[in-house]
Amino acid sequence: MGMKYLPFLLLLFFSACIYSARQHSTTVTIADDTIPSDIDSLIHLYKAFEQDTLEILPGAFGDPDTWHFKGTAIDSQLQPLLSDRRYNEDYLFYACYKFNLDANTIGLVTRSPSEYESSSVKLFAYHKKTKTITFETELAEEFGDAGDVLIKKSWLYHSPDNGWQAILENFSSSQYGVPEDTVAVESYDYYHLTWNGSKIDTLSTDSSALVQVYKMMPVNKK
Numbered sequence: 001m002g003m004k005y006l007p008f009l010l011l012l013f014f015s016a017c018i019y020s021a022r023q024h025s026t027t028v029t030i031a032d033d034t035i036p037s038d039i040d041s042l043i044h045l046y047k048a049f050e051q052d053t054l055e056i057l058p059g060a061f062g063d064p065d066t067w068h069f070k071g072t073a074i075d076s077q078l079q080p081l082l083s084d085r086r087y088n089e090d091y092l093f094y095a096c097y098k099f100n101l102d103a104n105t106i107g108l109v110t111r112s113p114s115e116y117e118s119s120s121v122k123l124f125a126y127h128k129k130t131k132t133i134t135f136e137t138e139l140a141e142e143f144g145d146a147g148d149v150l151i152k153k154s155w156l157y158h159s160p161d162n163g164w165q166a167i168l169e170n171f172s173s174s175q176y177g178v179p180e181d182t183v184a185v186e187s188y189d190y191y192h193l194t195w196n197g198s199k200i201d202t203l204s205t206d207s208s209a210l211v212q213v214y215k216m217m218p219v220n221k222k
Contacts, residue, residue, distance in 0.1 A: 039131055042078045046098035046108055047071075052158040054097070055218070056109070056121050058142035058151065069121055069140075071096035071111050081133055082110065082124060091118050101164055101195050104128050107136075109156075115143060123156075123166075123200070136200040137193060139166065147175035155217040164195040165203070167214045190214055 056069070071094030074082070079093050091113030101107040108124040121140035126133050143150040154168040168191040175184045190210035192203040204210060 037131070038078055039081055039126070039133070042074065042081055042095070042133075043098065043106065043108075043126060045072045045074060045078075045095035047096065049097040049099045049109070053217075054109070054156045056139040056154045056156055058119055058121060058140040058153060069096040069109065069111055070094060074110075083112070083135070094118065096121070098126075099164075101125060102197060105195075107164065107195075108133070109139070114141060115145070119143065125199070134199070136195075137166070137168075139168070149173040155214065157217070162194065166193045166200075167191070167210060167217060168193065169211075169214050 074093040074095055076092075082093055093113065094111035095108070096111060097109040099107050099109075104127065106126040106128070108126055110122050110124055111118050112120045112122045114120040119142050120138055122138050123136045124133050125136050138152065139154045139156065141150060141152040149172065151171045152168065154166050156164065156166045158164050170189040170191070171186070172189075173184060173186040188207065188211065189205070190207040190213075191205055192210055192213070193200050194203050195201075
């Protein structure tokens, strides 16, 4: 009698196991949907920027309170979302400003580690569809070492016809020779960049023309 009902009992047993597994899987999926992802936590740290013009300046050496765009320190567990490069533990990323590069992309103005401190201000792009972040360009930096100086700053601006663009000023200076006979070489270079819908693209490197545009930015863009 017992052998007669054995196949039926086994069928009931396996059916119950499958039902239990499906119920458990559904519960886990629903629970996961309610937990913010790391990338959402990172985006939340940035302050919304809703104007059409932003001057990007580097930070001074030393006291972080003197930095422009100090922002909010990004936890070390979130930093790999921005860069997989290893930095000195004392050099942190700081979330500064976020704004819509376009309907599918958020621009992230971020203070980032450099050679000696977090003196670099970079633009990252968060792509909503793929939930990935890409590095786009460096907007500001201040660096000095043994007579070499680099100061980069920029204007980030938006126009209804052309979207988000940037004008970068790059100053470099190097000194050669002994103290009593020092020769200094200085140069200014300018770059005109634009967001083309998928990445930052270079429109012009004509410094002789761009220098005038850069100097007029505070007048033309309020």
